[in-house]
Amino acid sequence: DADVTQTPRNRITKTGKRIMLECSQTKGHDRMYWYRQDPGLGLRLIYYSFDVKDINKGEISDGYSVSRQAQAKFSLSLESAIPNQTALYFCATQGGNQPQHFGDGTRLSIL
Amino acid sequence: GQQVMQIPQYQHVQEGEDFTTYCNSSTTLSNIQWYKQRPGGHPVFLIQLVKSGEVKKQKRLTFQFGEAKKNSSLHITATQTTDVGTYFCAGKVGDKLTFGTGTQLKVEL
Numbered sequence: 001d002a003d004v005t006q007t008p009r010n011r012i013t014k015t016g017k018r019i020m021l022e023c024s025q026t027k028g029h030d031r032m033y034w035y036r037q038d039p040g041l042g043l044r045l046i047y048y049s050f051d052v053k054d055i056n057k058g059e060i061s062d063g064y065s066v067s068r069q070a071q072a073k074f075s076l077s078l079e080s081a082i083p084n085q086t087a088l089y090f091c092a093t094q095g096g097n098q099p100q101h102f103g104d105g106t107r108l109s110i111l
Numbered sequence: 112g113q114q115v116m117q118i119p120q121y122q123h124v125q126e127g128e129d130f131t132t133y134c135n136s137s138t139t140l141s142n143i144q145w146y147k148q149r150p151g152g153h154p155v156f157l158i159q160l161v162k163s164g165e166v167k168k169q170k171r172l173t174f175q176f177g178e179a180k181k182n183s184s185l186h187i188t189a190t191q192t193t194d195v196g197t198y199f200c201a202g203k204v205g206d207k208l209t210f211g212t213g214t215q216l217k218v219e220l
Contacts (some may be wrong), residue, residue: 042199043199059112090154099156099159100154104152
């Protein structure tokens, strides 16, 4: 969905490095989400935000932080990356009670 | 916390065969949503079910929501190669949406 843009699309980095994944949207949605996808585990919620400056922990927030400084942007940071954070990361947006719209994902590998 | 399980995890079918994936929640849901993720793609919303016992159809796809609003199923009749992908259910409780573990469908000619 071109209305939800994730950068970078792919990233390979080393253990201990700080990484930021960006998500921007043109849909004007208030709600934004970060998920990680691992084989056999589905999509697991890391953090979510219902408005600017609103931050809520999901089921697997340890080792991650987020920032929502503007309605259109929601960034995810790994302060000190570790190999078990290797995964496919998705950002999603939602307007009101409508379905979620996903970005194309960021494939992150931590060596 | 809320858990949403899907079975099977994988399914290989011959083109033309039917396919069903089942979704079970540990808690009663206000609604259930289904998403499809094509290989290399991102999840895309298919449908939402709200009412107890609700059944909805989209061409060859039939979606059901259980009477107790804790389980759901997706049935595809006469699969085609275009049906390949991973199907996720997602159960909603309050403002929280919990995704199932997904069923990966492969269709062979």
